[in-house]
Amino acid sequence: MIGNDVIDIQQSRQESNWQRKGFLEKLFTAEEQFFIQQDPNPEIMVWVFWSMKEAAYKIYNRETKRREYIPKKLICKIVSLDNNCITGQVSCGENSYHTKTAISDDSIHTIAVRCFSNLNNVFEIDKTQIFKDQYGIPYLSNGGKSAKDVSVSNHGRFEKIVTII
Secondary structure, eight states, X not given: OEEEEEEEHHHHHHHOOTTSTTHHHHHSOHHHHHHHHHSSSHHHHHHHHHHHHHHHHHHHHHHHOOOOOOGGGSEEEEEEEETTEEEEEEEETTEEXXXXXXXXXXXXXXXXXXXGXXXXXXXEOOXXXXXXXXXXXXXXXXXTEEEEEEEEEEETTEEEEEEEO
16 A cells, blocks of 8 residues: 655645644644644644655545545654655554655655555656546556556646555
């Protein structure tokens, strides 16, 4: 299982005022809010946590086939920070998802997987041969063979399509 989310930082600055009253409280747990407020660059941490939640939610949705708005039920933990790469974990009830977030000057991109070892087996692919099932969940067509899980994300100037190889 795989999920991903990309955020165009420039676009997020135009579309969202993360500093407005109630924004953080609506989307993030108290611990996540504390982490955001303590970070030297809180704006980036807002979008890192949001991206982690979105990527994990795509797996949750694939597993449950339920579309829900549950940002505070998706609980983020930072496992390690290494320059412009953050590994983390997102839990939702009994479910646990492993994440890896890449941060650049222009974007934030998070991948989420169920199995930790798959974090190193994720590859970006082209959009050809992608189809969606009746739940809107994307798959890669293998020419009549079984379909392969893919995750599609786009925001502003960026689109990322990933799968586990």
